[in-house]
Amino acid sequence: MNLTLKIWRQQGPDAPGELVTYSVNDVNEDMSFLEMLDVLNESLEVKGEEPIAFESDCREGICGACGCMINGQPHGHKDRTTTCQLHMREFRDGETVVIEPFRAEAFPVLKDLIVDRSSFDRIIQSGGYISVRTGSAPDAHAVQVNKQDADEAFDKAACIGCGACVAACPNAAAMLFTGAKVMHLGNLPQGQVERYERVGAMVAKMDEEGFGHCSNAGECAVACPKGIDLRAIARMNKDLLLSQLKLRSK
Amino acid sequence: MDWLQRFLTSTIGLKVIMAVSGLVLVGFVIGHMLGNLQIFLEFVEEGMGREALNQYGALLKGNKLLLWGTRVTLLVAVAAHIYSACVLTLRARAARPANYKQHKWLSGSYAVRTMRWGGVILLAFIVYHLLHLTVGSEVTPSIEHCKVVGDGLQCPIFDNVVQGFRQPGVVLFYVIAQLALGFHLAHGIWSLFRTLGLGNPRFDGIIKKIAVGTAAAVTLGNVAIPVSVLVGLVGGAV
Ligand code: HEM
Ligand code: FES
Numbered sequence: 001m002n003l004t005l006k007i008w009r010q011q012g013p014d015a016p017g018e019l020v021t022y023s024v025n026d027v028n029e030d031m032s033f034l035e036m037l038d039v040l041n042e043s044l045e046v047k048g049e050e051p052i053a054f055e056s057d058c059r060e061g062i063c064g065a066c067g068c069m070i071n072g073q074p075h076g077h078k079d080r081t082t083t084c085q086l087h088m089r090e091f092r093d094g095e096t097v098v099i100e101p102f103r104a105e106a107f108p109v110l111k112d113l114i115v116d117r118s119s120f121d122r123i124i125q126s127g128g129y130i131s132v133r134t135g136s137a138p139d140a141h142a143v144q145v146n147k148q149d150a151d152e153a154f155d156k157a158a159c160i161g162c163g164a165c166v167a168a169c170p171n172a173a174a175m176l177f178t179g180a181k182v183m184h185l186g187n188l189p190q191g192q193v194e195r196y197e198r199v200g201a202m203v204a205k206m207d208e209e210g211f212g213h214c215s216n217a218g219e220c221a222v223a224c225p226k227g228i229d230l231r232a233i234a235r236m237n238k239d240l241l242l243s244q245l246k247l248r249s250k
Numbered sequence: 251m252d253w254l255q256r257f258l259t260s261t262i263g264l265k266v267i268m269a270v271s272g273l274v275l276v277g278f279v280i281g282h283m284l285g286n287l288q289i290f291l292e293f294v295e296e297g298m299g300r301e302a303l304n305q306y307g308a309l310l311k312g313n314k315l316l317l318w319g320t321r322v323t324l325l326v327a328v329a330a331h332i333y334s335a336c337v338l339t340l341r342a343r344a345a346r347p348a349n350y351k352q353h354k355w356l357s358g359s360y361a362v363r364t365m366r367w368g369g370v371i372l373l374a375f376i377v378y379h380l381l382h383l384t385v386g387s388e389v390t391p392s393i394e395h396c397k398v399v400g401d402g403l404q405c406p407i408f409d410n411v412v413q414g415f416r417q418p419g420v421v422l423f424y425v426i427a428q429l430a431l432g433f434h435l436a437h438g439i440w441s442l443f444r445t446l447g448l449g450n451p452r453f454d455g456i457i458k459k460i461a462v463g464t465a466a467a468v469t470l471g472n473v474a475i476p477v478s479v480l481v482g483l484v485g486g487a488v
Pocket of ligand 1: 275279445446
């Protein structure tokens with residue numbers, strides 16, 4: 001199949017950028033989207049042009065490195081799929097595909113499609129961990145976790161930090177990401193001790209990094225390649241409200 | 251008080267301010283509509299709607315505590331609501347300084363997308379509505395024209411309403427504003443529960459129904475009054 005690509009090219013963080021049109025021919029429909037870009041880059045190198053900078057690592061949908069906007073949607077139009085797992089059979093021969101970086105103040109563009117998502121790391125550093133001593137691995141069933149909590153924690157732990165939620169949000173909010181982290185730990189016994197300090201610290205960091213607020217539009221949850229539910233945000237709101245009472249009454 | 255300030259200036263805290271003030275306004279809007287729907291008692295017997303509406307106004311305006319309590323509460327709620335809406339909108343703008351060349355909405359409904367402009371229409375409407383029926387204009391004399399009679403007030407509210415709504419332009423603006431209110435509430439009521447932390451899947455369905463049901467009821471109820479007057483169903487004798 002043959003495609004026309006309109007790709008965002010930007011030399012560096014402060015350089016202006018623009019969409020540049022390329023055509024790629026003989027794309028195999030079994031290729032992943034990133035492999036298709038690899039093919040394009042090879043042809044650009046042959047011509048002596050600068051290849052398109054994009055990020056990837058695992059290429060199996062678990063590291064979260066590869067996100068970009070494909071036809072106006074994070075990771076493209078296929079449900080619950082990262083860019084690296086999106087296959088070219090999802091596109092039509094002759095189609096024009098627009099590819100842009102994720103856009104947010106807190107995700108500055110480094111080059112072309114690559115953005116700096118270290119603001120996410122700093123949110124995690126502000127409280128997304130457990131620092132109390134939990135001893136060595138307990139015997140199975142020594143600490144009981146009910147099924148619903150375990151399932152919820154597991155669903156939230158599926159977050160790969162790709163940033164699609166921020167990219168999709170009309171307010172460039174990191175609420176789904178932060179909510180997932182807060183509820184992942186907040187649902188488990190080991191996370192209880194720091195539960196209410198954690199939520200306050202992570203929300204404060206999220207704001208400081210320049211992310212927006214939640215309008216409950218629900219865009220993030222649709223965009224999330226791991227299917228994290230919008231309710232993670234409501235649960236985080238509740239924990240933050242409760243933290244005001246719990247920490248004040250101490 | 252440091253902690254309170256930190257909470258209330260956080261994005262979530264500001265959203266809580268918006269939700270709580272929104273909830274106060276929703277309560278008022280429903281009560282206000284129910285009160286005004288008494289105009290339709292005109293259909294039961296001519297003069298009954300007039301009497302009910304004028305009585306209702308005299309009750310509100312006669313009791314200074316009730317009147318000013320409501321006014322101050324509403325003023326604070328509107329101010330808080332607009333303040334948080336503005337701060338959050340500015341922050342959201344700053345959070346995405348460059349827009350996408352191509353962007354597709356994934357689930358955001360018409361209601362979600364019009365919260366801000368809908369809000370601006372509502373603000374314009376609130377100002378106009380107060381000038382129209384509370385402060386009063388030449389066309390619609392109001393509060394000054396409530397007269398003390400015996401130990402009660404007598405207010406010509408029914409006449410003001412009818413005279414006001416005989417003008418098609420006025421009715422058109424009211425109808426547009428009520429549609430904006432309907433959309434604002436359809437998303438807003440649902441959203442406020444989420445903002446206040448209700449994330450239990452068991453309540454999802456019912457909350458969606460409450461939000462859309464309330465929005466539809468408020469819109470229909472509020473549209474019915476000016477339209478009925480305009481087409482002459484109510485107030486024929488004025
Ligand atoms: C005075 C003009 C108004 C303006 C400028 C305004 C603005 C807004 C905006 C921008 C939002 C959404 C913010 C966001 O999440 O991004 C919002 C939410 C809301 N508004 Fe208004 N609004 C106004 C009047 C009203 C009125 C009259 C009511 C009720 C009758 C109301 C009820 C609500 C509710 C319940 C929410 C949802 C709060 C939440 O998401 O938690 N608003 N408003
Ligand atoms: S490259 Fe790791 S998720 Fe796509």
